[in-house]
Amino acid sequence: MTGFFERFRKTKVTPQPASAGGREGILVFSHTSEVIAAEACLKDAGFDVRVMGPPPALHTGCDLVIAFPLILQLEVTQALRNRRIVPLQVVPVDNVLLEPVSLFQTVDYGAYRMVRAANMKLTIRKSDRTIVNVSGGGCPDVPYLAEQLIGRKMSEDIEPKRYGKTLCGYALQLAWEEMNRQCPG
Amino acid sequence: MSWLIVGTVPKEEFPLVHESASLDKERLLRVGPHHIPVARGTPALVAAAVLAGSLFGNPSIDVLLVGDTGRGRGSDRIYRYFQTMDSSRYEGITFHYLQPDIDGHNRVWAALECNAKKPILVADAGFMYVAKMSGYAAQYDLFTPDAGELAFLADEKAPHPFYTRGFLLQTDAVLSDLVKKAYSHHNAARHLLIKGKTDVVVASGRIVTEVSDPCVPELEPIGGTGDTVTGIATALLHAGIEMTDACRTAAVTNRMMGKLAAPDPASSISDLLRFLPQALEREGR
Amino acid sequence: MEKEVDARGLSCPQPVLMTFEAIQQVKKGTITILVDNETSTENVMRAAQSKGWTILAVDKAPNGVNTIRIENK
Numbered sequence: 001m002t003g004f005f006e007r008f009r010k011t012k013v014t015p016q017p018a019s020a021g022g023r024e025g026i027l028v029f030s031h032t033s034e035v036i037a038a039e040a041c042l043k044d045a046g047f048d049v050r051v052m053g054p055p056p057a058l059h060t061g062c063d064l065v066i067a068f069p070l071i072l073q074l075e076v077t078q079a080l081r082n083r084r085i086v087p088l089q090v091v092p093v094d095n096v097l098l099e100p101v102s103l104f105q106t107v108d109y110g111a112y113r114m115v116r117a118a119n120m121k122l123t124i125r126k127s128d129r130t131i132v133n134v135s136g137g138g139c140p141d142v143p144y145l146a147e148q149l150i151g152r153k154m155s156e157d158i159e160p161k162r163y164g165k166t167l168c169g170y171a172l173q174l175a176w177e178e179m180n181r182q183c184p185g
Numbered sequence: 186m187s188w189l190i191v192g193t194v195p196k197e198e199f200p201l202v203h204e205s206a207s208l209d210k211e212r213l214l215r216v217g218p219h220h221i222p223v224a225r226g227t228p229a230l231v232a233a234a235v236l237a238g239s240l241f242g243n244p245s246i247d248v249l250l251v252g253d254t255g256r257g258r259g260s261d262r263i264y265r266y267f268q269t270m271d272s273s274r275y276e277g278i279t280f281h282y283l284q285p286d287i288d289g290h291n292r293v294w295a296a297l298e299c300n301a302k303k304p305i306l307v308a309d310a311g312f313m314y315v316a317k318m319s320g321y322a323a324q325y326d327l328f329t330p331d332a333g334e335l336a337f338l339a340d341e342k343a344p345h346p347f348y349t350r351g352f353l354l355q356t357d358a359v360l361s362d363l364v365k366k367a368y369s370h371h372n373a374a375r376h377l378l379i380k381g382k383t384d385v386v387v388a389s390g391r392i393v394t395e396v397s398d399p400c401v402p403e404l405e406p407i408g409g410t411g412d413t414v415t416g417i418a419t420a421l422l423h424a425g426i427e428m429t430d431a432c433r434t435a436a437v438t439n440r441m442m443g444k445l446a447a448p449d450p451a452s453s454i455s456d457l458l459r460f461l462p463q464a465l466e467r468e469g470r
Numbered sequence: 471m472e473k474e475v476d477a478r479g480l481s482c483p484q485p486v487l488m489t490f491e492a493i494q495q496v497k498k499g500t501i502t503i504l505v506d507n508e509t510s511t512e513n514v515m516r517a518a519q520s521k522g523w524t525i526l527a528v529d530k531a532p533n534g535v536n537t538i539r540i541e542n543k
């Protein structure tokens with residue numbers, strides 16, 4: 001058993017290509033769960049969008065917004081409308097937005113591996129990629145996510161974003177994606 | 186006087202309950218007519234507080250719980266209920282897994298301000314996040330962050346650990362620097378019990394104790410092991426033990442519980458909790 | 471009923487645990503607790519008061535041993 005940080009990877013989120021001045025807009029929703037659904041919808045439709053933190057004036061608590069190239073506003077809102085997803089606001093952004101964490105920490109426990117993203121930790125049994133533990137976090141969906149995921153294999157269609165509704169849930173999704181990258185099926 | 190633990194249960198349909206909690210023979214948490222499995226989260230914190238409290242003549246503790254799986258509706262009900270209840274009868278309150286909502290926090294805070302004397306205030310998990318977000322961190326008596334959450338407290342720009350800036354999350358970030366940053370921006374409680382490879386107790390910005398033994402690396406991936414430290418600390422504070430002593434003892438006891446249980450990363454917190462009374466009775470001898 | 475608890479040389483939480491054990495045994499009477507540091511003294515006093523016991527006296531000897539007498543009538 002080893003208990004030291006084995007991998008350290010940092011990826012920078014790169015800005016969108018400049019277009020018509022490169023201005024970005026943000027889509028604001030009433031709940032983080034809607035952001036997660038909207039992101040999936042827009043990425044499926046081929047839009048290169050990013051989830052980010054809202055400007056301070058829009059903070060209410062557990063917040064995510066979707067940043068998109070403002071010039072594509074019509075197509076973006078149409079894609080969402082097709083899936084019956086309606087943002088609370090669509091606003092241009094002038095401030096720097098908060099970036100989600102993009103730093104992961106990995107700990108190898110011999111037969112198990114743990115990946116941490118922000119405040120969330122995902123642990124699997126390496127031999128069969130069974131999820132054995134979910135720890136960390138503080139938002140109420142974390143214990144619920146743990147119940148849904150523990151005992152199931154990463155090969156199953158059970159990504160955290162299916163069940164997560166908060167930033168902690170989203171952080172677990174990032175841990176999941178990193179674990180998938182490190183331990184592909 | 187009694188103590189209150191406020192948090193959530195991962196079943197959306199679980200009703201709001203404000204009752205005494207104890208452990209039944211099957212080691213389920215008993216709250217009124219409800220029996221709640223102890224797997225992680227607030228049930229794990231409460232179970233640890235009950236088990237530890239039993240040794241100090243406090244085999245039950247009051248809880249304010251509701252079902253919430255992340256939509257925040259349950260947490261909102263708790264925030265509204267808190268405004269109507271009499272919190273003055275509690276010597277201390279531990280706030281745990283709740284939806285980080287600034288408006289909700291401020292409802293709770295307004296209610297607490299109405300008391301002639303504030304109870305001892307402990308915050309962990311989502312409520313710790315929102316206490317910081319709301320600008321009230323310095324008004325709390327104890328936060329129990331893990332190392333990553335300490336980086337969040339140290340980042341004056343981050344409203345949630347999800348947004349903690351990378352340079353603060355580096356593995357070589359010096360803990361004392363993070364503590365200093367957190368206090369300089371008034372984003373830490375009067376005391377911190379920082380849970381990590383070494384547990385660190387901080388009082389008013391000064392590191393007073395570090396606990397590294399016993400070392401049980403397998404505790405980190407096990408869901409609930411951070412919650413039980415906070416639960417043990419809660420029980421010790423309820424028993425009248427001084428804050429830094431309570432934090433140090435909680436840290437050592439949690440580790441000893443882990444050592445006695447000899448877990449692996451796939452273990453469940455309920456496997457460890459059965460060793461809590463033994464761990465506590467050994468500590469200090 | 472009277473009882474003495476010697477918690478010298480023991481650290482948290484033992485002095486409080488031993489005090490609570492004595493409180494449960496004695497129920498009504500006087501208990502004398504010996505500790506050897508200020509934090510334990512405060513912990514024991516608070517613990518006793520939380521159970522409704524009264525602090526009769528706290529004697530602090532030059533050798534660092536504090537004697538706490540508590541009572542429940």
